[in-house]
Amino acid sequence: MSRRQYPFHLIEPKWQQRWEAEQTFRAWNPGDSVPASHPFGVRHELAGKAPAASELPPKFYILDMFPYPSGAGLHVGHPEGYTATDILARYRRACGFNVLHPMGWDSFGLPAEQYAVKTGQHPRKTTEANIANFTRQIRSLGFSYDWTRELATTDPDYFKWTQWIFLQLYNSWFNPATNKAEPIETLTYPPELKLVIEDWRSITLQRNPGDNSSPEDDDEFRKAAQKAMNEEVEQSRRAYRDSKRLAYVSEAPVNWCPELGTVLANEEVIDGKSEVGGFPVIRKPMKQWMLRITAFAERLLADLDTIEWSDSLKEMQRNWIGRSEGALVDFQVQGSTSKITVFTTRPDTLFGATYMVLSPEHSLLKEIVTPEQAAAVKQYQEFAAGKSDLERTELSKEKTGVWTGAYALNPVNGEQIPIWIADYVLASYGTGAIMAVPAHDERDFEFAKKFDLQIRPVVLPSADWFLELHSESQKHLPKQRDWERMIEKEGLGLFQAMDKLAGQIEAMYREKCHVFHKPFVGEGSAIESANGEISINGLPTQEAKAKITAWLESKGLGKKTVNFKLRDWLFSRQRYWGEPFPIVWKRDDAGNLYHEALPESALPLLPPALDDYKPTADGQPPLARAKDWLTLSDGSIRETNTMPQWAGSCWYYLRYADNKNAAAFVSPEAEGYWMGTASSPDPKSQTPSPKPTPGVDLYVGGTEHAVLHLLYARFWHKVLFDLGHVSTAEPFFKLVNQGLILGEDGQKMSKSRGNVVNPDDVLKEFGADAFRLYEMFMGPLQDVKPWNTRGVEGVYRFLGRVWRLFVDEKAETDYEQAETVTSGTGSANALLGIIKLSAAIKDEPGTPAQLKALHACIKKVTEDLDALRFNTAISTMMIFVNEAMAWPVKPWAVLRDFLLLLAPFAPHLAEELWEKLHALRADPAGIPSLSYAAWPKFDPALLVEDTLEIPVQVNGKLRDVIRVPAGATNAELEEAAKAAEKAQPFLAGKTVKKVIVVPKKLVNLIVA
RNA sequence: GCGGAUGUGGCGAAAUGGCAGACGCAGGGGACUUAAAAUCCCCUGGCCGAAAGGCCGUGCGGGUUCGAUCCCCGCCAUCCGCACCA
Known part of the structure; x- marks a missing residue:
């Protein structure tokens, strides 16, 4: 395919430059002055005004998941979602919405840092170069982003507010009574932490005679006296407060990679080995910053019902949150005052508990292990700790464990049961201890069989x-x-x-x-489950659970509870290329370390310049190398951890609404307009439906973020909502996952397979419009589908047909000759000027058939866009063009409306033809903007058929097709069907027992 | 193991209770051309048949219905998550 179907190489740059020069896709905030010439202002009669939110048309916020700008550049998977959102953004603009469609960069990240470690090049340099390349690639596709809203998470003006939001988390606690995040000041302290002196003014002073100090000095003295008296309790209060914050410090088991000398995030560990280098990773407790996402577990789960996400995505989030109802039950350790609390979802099987298992890390172990077993237990603990995650999963087929030597007493029957430790019980779930009911649990059963422990059935299947x-x-x-x-x-x-x-x-x-x-792990009825006080025998499982739980509660032995799989979010990373924490460490008088937030005025807190980006030899994060930066003048020490990459992506959608704001992370007006429903419907707009929704109206991205990013962002959003900074409880109202694009071989694209398709190459040969069109034509947006270059040629040919539908053949030949002569160095505009439109385009009304073809196309394309069915919208336009090619006269207005339909998909070509089409008429007002021209409406009256083709079935099998007047009655339909020629052989000699007539659709004759 | 999704021509797919395979690719034939490319026109699920036409056909097996690719039940396969979560 050597010859170009049409001069996209001239058309595409021309319009991209025009759009940029005219800021065509600039989205206007409430209060912005809209320039007199801007087509948005012209369309909505706001030119030269500074409209308030109520004067702006309704908003539509269409968001792409912003990319990490990797060194490899864009691959064809990225633009799939971007093209879909761009088509919708252009469509919504045409429908009269004020569309927010931004793009930015999730630019903190490991690859730039690793490159820095290797080469000493500052990650900012690498990042900037990569952003420049991504920008070039994305711009070449002609997306209608408002580039004035571009942002990068690595920009200090941006991460200043990431740090600010962290301070909001730090300065808040979760109030279980209100089920909301609240400022830490509203925290109430337990009675034992009551301050000795509540108010320094209440301290009475006895003045010495002759003391002539001022009343202000008295106040100072009173304050000092109160401080001294309260000091001790204040330290305890601080500890209490710090333990309640949404951002808190905890000794948490983390993924420690000895080889790399650093902690890794879960997502950086694959099958128990580091993603980078493939070194073994072990679990090791270390001091870490945590975010209290678990407090929001219930709301994160419940609010899924208020948003339009796919079932599979919601299910993934539900599984991740992992809510389960059950009971906490206390077991007394024999010969000790200690109790072991277990979580169980099957309290009805309590009578079948024949042993207990603690996780190897359980804190009570040192108390209960008997001297005889101490060595064995210690050895097992070491064995379990030394296991990498990989080994844990690999060895999971065979249960291991050791007896502690101790016994516990079963609270329902006083029976002595042995206490074991085993690594099949996880320290991090529930209470880190279980009651084992081997008769009714797979894992316990397996363990009991291996160690020959008693198996006692208490549920009858x-x-x-x-x-x-x-x-x-x-x-x-x-x-x-x-x-x-x-x-x-x-x-x-x-x-x-x-x-x-x-x-x-x-x-x-x-x-x-x-x-x-x-x-037997299912539900049945309880047996062998009674003591002197209570019996649940004969009860079905659900009732048995309720009854035994109530009994336990009444005896103070346990209580009903809800447990979640979701853990608090480990928020610190031992890295250089991330947001530094706005936190310093100090020592109190007793010498204990405590943390304090930096004031807002200290933001943004920039990372220090370094020569070496490696962690220190003793395992400290790289920031600890910057000695000058580390220590403040008052002797406090900076936190040296940095935030994970997720931090920046947790709130970027809010910043787009107001990305230049230096005084706030987003202004309430901008947030209310774009994220709320503050905008008023515009009575003049043609099709502002569906209505704007709370939050981002449509969010498109890959499934790889189904859980973490989307859960973290929802969590931050809820905190900001509780604290009154945003106006909705959920950030993303509707979310669609685009499907993966596979290589031509049907395999996942990867460098090693050599099946990666580079968009640059495709653009060079076929142009951006063909590329966009093909990505949408491949199949449903959500489906996984293989790339096929022949398919691109197909849609490219379609665009060529569109070109030839409009363009005069002779002019095209002239153009080609001119191009050969100038060999591409001539002025693009001069060359395009040679192109003349076909003489068949006339200012005549369309024939009924032509109008029918057009309006059928308008109807289908509109409906398909509303439902995100881009592939069928494109085939509809192909059908129209195939038909229109044969028209001897091409009515101007019909072609104009068709261009409006094509414009969201192939905007460059549509703009060029739109310009030429309007140039045919010397309109004094000039050429109207295609991007803001109103979306065409279809007229149902034009689609009405005079006669209908009606299939005739005999006994459900198609036998003939008859043509009847559109207004035929059921009786007439029946008669016509019985007379249908090809149906006769199947009716001959038989009686028609029953006739099913579906008006305008079908007739089915049932014969005996 | 658990959860979710998907299964339709040679290929990407469409139709979601009413003419299965729209549209595109690939393939075949023809027109134009000295020739090729490009373009345009026609054919193209399988089997039987010279044709007219008939029979079969949406992963497999049942069911509901006048009628099922579509709804229900049970299997099988593939893909994607999660995975000792008590």
């Missing part, structure tokens, strides 16, 4: 379960032939035999269920 077990033909169970014998020799019916068999297995289950090969 249904007969079906026994029969299923039997059908798996296990050892020890009755054999198939036993069953057959029952039927044959004992003369039993099938169901009697099954009952008898189930009965036999049940007896065995009650007596010696340790011979079974699997436990």
Whole structure:
């Protein structure tokens, strides 16, 4: 394919430059002055004004997940989502919305830092170069972003506010009574932490005679006296306060990579090895900053019901949050005052608890381990700690553990049960300890079998379960032939035999269920579950749970509770290229370290300049190398951790609304307009539907962020909402995941497979419009689909047909000759000026057939865009063009409306043809802007058919198609169907028993 | 193992209770051309048939219905998450 279908190489740069020069896609905030000439102002009669939110048209916020600007540049997967959102942004603009469609850079990140470690080049340099390359690539695709709102998370003007939001978290606590984040000042302290003196003014002074100090001095003295008296309790209060903050410090097990000398984030650990270098990673407790996301678990779960995300995505978030209802139960340790609390979802199986298991890291171990077992326990703890995550999962098939030598007392029956430790119990879930009910839990069952612990059934399964077990033909169970014998020799019916068999297995289950090969983990009815005070025998599982839990609560032995899989967010990284924490460390009089926030005025806190970006030899983060930066004049020491990459992406969508604001992270007006529903519907706009929604109206991005980014951002947003900084509880109202684009070989694109498609190459050969169109034509946005270069050629040919639909053949030949002569060095505009439109384009009304073709196209494209069905919208336009090519006369107005439909998909080509089309008419007002021209409306009256094709079925099989007047009655339809020629052979000699007539659709004749 | 999604021609796909395969790719034939490219026109799910036409066909097996790619039940396969979460 050597010859160009049309001169996209001239058209595309021309319009991209025009859009940029005229700031065509600038989005206007409330209060902005709209220039007199700007097409947005012209369209909405706001030119030269500074409209308030109520005067602006309704907003539509269309957001892409901003990219990490990697050194590799864009691949064809990126623009898939960007193209979809750009088409919608242009469509919504045409519909009369004020569209916010921004782009920016998630530019903190590991690759730039690793490059810095290797080469000493400052990560900012690498980052800037990568951003420049990404910008070039993205701009070449002709997206209608408002580039004045561009932002980068690495920009100090941006991360100043990331740090500011961290301070909001730091200075807040979660009030369980209100279920909200509140300023830390509203925290109430327990009675033992009451200040001795509440108010320094209440301290009475006894003046010495002759003391002539001023009353101000008295106040100073009173303050000092209060301070001294309260000092001790104040220290405890600080500790209490610090333990309640949404941002707090905790000794947490982290992914420590000895080889790299650093801590890794979970997402940087793959199969127990570091993503970089593939070195082993172990769990190690270290002091870390944590964010209290768990406090919001319930709301993060419940509010999923208020937003339009795909089921699968919501499900992934639900699984991650992992809510489960159960009970906390206390077990007394025998011969000790200590209690072990366990979390269980099956309190109804308490009578079947035959041993307990603590995680190897459990804090009570040092108290309860007997001297005889101490060595074995210690050895096991070391064994478990030394295991990498990889080894833990690899070895998970075989359970390991050690007895502690201690016993606990089962609270329901006082029975002595051994306490074990095993690494199948996780320190980080529940209480880090379990009651083991091997008869009703797979893991406990496996463990009990291995270590020969008692297995006691306390839930009776249904007969079906026994029969299923039997059908798996296990050892020890009755054999198939036993069953057959029952039927044959004992003369039993099938169901009697099954009952008898189930009965036999049940007896065995009650007596010696340790011979079974699997436990019963489902719901049944309780057995063997009674003590002197309470019995749950015979109760179905749900009722048994409720009753035993109530009993435990009444005896003070336990309580109903809800547990979550979600953990608090480990928020610190031992890295250079991230936001420094606005935190310093100090020592109190007793010499204890404590932390304090820097004042807002200290923001942004910039990272120090370094020569060496490696962690220090003793495992300190790189920031600890900057000795000057580290220590403040008052002796306090800066926090040397930095924030993770997620921090910047947690709130960038808010900054887009007001990215230049130096006084606030976003102004309330801008936030209220773009994120709230403050904008008023514009009565003049053509189709402002669907209505603007709270938050981002549409967010498009890959599934790789299904959980972490989207959960973290929702969490921050809720905190900001509680503190009154934003007006909605959820940030992203509607979210769509674009599907992965695979290589031509159907495999995931990767450098090593050599199947990566570079957009630059595609653009060079086919142009941006063809590229955009193909990405959308491949299939549904959400689907995974393979790239196919022949497919690009197909849509490219379609654009060529559109070109030839408009352009005069002779002029095209002239243009080609001129281009050859000037060999591309001539003025692009002069060359394009040679192109003349076809003489077949006439200012005549369209024929009914032409108008029908146009309006059918308008209808389908509009409906498809509303439903994000880009692929079928494009095929509809192909059908229109194929038909229009044959028209001897091409009505001007019909082609004009078609260009409006094409414009969101292929904006450059549409602009060029729009310009030429309008140049045919010497309109004194000049050429109207395509980008703000109103979306065409279809006229249903033009689509009405005079006659309809109606399929005729006989007994549900298609036999003929008849043509009837559109207004035919059911009776007429029936008659016509019975007379249908090709149906006759199937009707001959038979009586029509029944006739189904679906008006305007079909007739089905049922014959005997 | 658990959860979710998907399964339709040679390929990407469309139709979501009513003519299965729109549109595009690939393939075949033709027009234009000295020739090629480009463009334009026609054909193109399988089987039987000279044709007219018929039969079969949306992963597999059942069901609901006058009628099922579509709704329900049970399987199978593929992909994506999560995975000792008590």
